[in-house]
Amino acid sequence: MRISRRVAAAAAAMAVVLPLSACGGNDDSGGNNTVEVFTWWADGGEKAGLDALVGVFGQQCPGQTFRNGAVAGGAGSNAKQVLASRLQTGAPPDTFQAHAGAELVDYVKAGQVEDLSGEYDQWGLRHAFPQGLIDNLTYQGKIYSVPANIHRANVVWTNKKVLDRAGVTTALTSMDQLFAALDKVKRSGVAAPLALGKDWTQLMLLETVLISDLGPQKFTGLWNGATDWKSAEVAKGIDDYKRLLGYSNQDRDALDWTDAERLIMNGRAAYQLMGDWEAADLDAKGFKDYGYFTFPGNGKTFQWLADSFTLPRNAPNPDGARCWLKTVGSTDGQQAFNTKKGSIPARTDADPAKYPTYQQSAMADWKTFAQVPSCAHGAACSQGLQGAANSAVAKFSTDLDTAALQNALAQATSQYATS
Known part of the structure; x- marks a missing residue:
């Protein structure tokens, strides 16, 4: 696709x-x-x-x-x-x-x-x-x-051979551990250890970071009005997301998820955040050297879409x-x-x-597990809110203006509130 x-x-x-x-x-x-x-x-x-x-x-x-x-x-x-x-x-x-x-x-x-x-x-x-x-x-x-x-959105897919060469052997359960592992892979010679595609795939990654920094209940509240988008916790989540982008491929805005997936398959990346349809896709393409785990910090949270x-x-x-x-x-x-x-x-x-x-x-x-909905895939957000959120993260991919992204998402959620 x-x-x-x-x-x-x-x-x-x-x-x-x-x-x-x-x-x-x-x-x-x-x-x-x-x-x-x-x-x-x-x-x-x-x-x-x-x-x-x-x-x-x-x-x-x-x-x-x-x-x-x-x-x-x-x-x-x-x-x-x-x-x-x-x-x-x-x-x-x-x-x-x-x-x-x-x-x-x-x-x-x-x-x-x-x-x-x-x-x-x-x-x-x-x-x-x-x-x-x-x-x-x-x-x-x-x-x-x-x-x-039911699909699960908050899954990280890996190239096991790339991780083995980098010496990453332990499970990652926190954002700090993820950043340390990305640094290790980068030192092994992989320039962009995190494979990423455009707009909605970036929104997926941002969502999982926010789950880690806010927890499942407050994350769900972002979409139903119970959690303030302008809070310090959200600001920290966006800062962590910005830091993650620094480990991703520079051509991310030109790639679909399957293009980014190829970076995993050919060993040019170690990690990709993607829904569990990736398992079937990798199997269909004959790639067997992959692993998977819940996004670090998400704990026992199942981000779903259907x-x-x-x-x-x-x-x-x-x-x-x-x-x-x-x-x-x-x-x-x-x-x-x-x-x-x-x-x-x-x-x-x-x-x-x-x-x-x-x-x-x-x-x-x-x-x-605690069940939280995906905005990128319509469980939490109307089509109007999805479009506005995708546009906001696409802009952020270029300008990296954290305050502007936080304000844009706050305004979009207010404008497209579902009743």
Whole structure:
């Protein structure tokens, strides 16, 4: 995938003819049996996960035809622009990917998505998903999407050979230890030991630093108004973030997350902060010399996001879209998808033994760690706030003005408060 400020062209439609829907409910699709599924999963482990989910869709929804409406670009940066245009012109896909949480409120307020509360009751999803996730998906008493997974954002990925050569052998549990390790790697000959990409990837890194410096409760308060953005604690977090940027690659503003990931793979960097979709991507690319750990100082904190799917208003094939949504929320659908995607199932009844090693550890942490939402991936922030925050950190990447960044984030949070 590659982020561009220009809208990327939509991927070619992939017709996978599958046998006729047994989804249930009245057929209000006017004879249309094509289901256009709009995502930003176009490459690597993300595409592998989508393909696996499509296979289950074929089994559970015979007669429906899957059409791939993917638009490439990390975190959906390009896809959201294309989707916004289609929704505004009354040409929605049958279903589209959106991050669960505050990001969905934009679509709800615009009247662009349908209430799925009845489907949750019919399909037993209120009992399948944890109550905290149900609460996060609910807006003014109604539910508007079905989550396919839970991703963890605050994970550091490493090149084990680079660390071995540098003599970094101990686990890192604090920011001070992280800075010491970065210095050690740099002395070993690696000019930029921290691999970093543009805008939203920088916001992810800033968030994890703030979790370390503020703790999970105060970090969450940054997005709901309970924590003052202009506090001394936030100022310290931004100072620590600025210090981290000094260890990163100078071309960070030109790279997508996969470009930065290549710095890890080719030994030009030792560390990258990225969500756990990186595990599936590295596996898909055949790179095995990697390690991972929770960002130093985050302790037992699980920063989460979730990919979910909606039913757009005036979808061409709502009956087929509902069957897709039912597949997304099903045990088989979530297992097929998440074992390839690197994420964990949103359902609480999943069998950990059926998942790879990383997912097993993440599933255990999800149940016991403090859960905090990601702004960069829409769990904590509306699209407007995401955009403003991305712009603020992108500017900071060049001018390194800590006071300006702190003020910009304070103003953005106030302006785009979700109610």
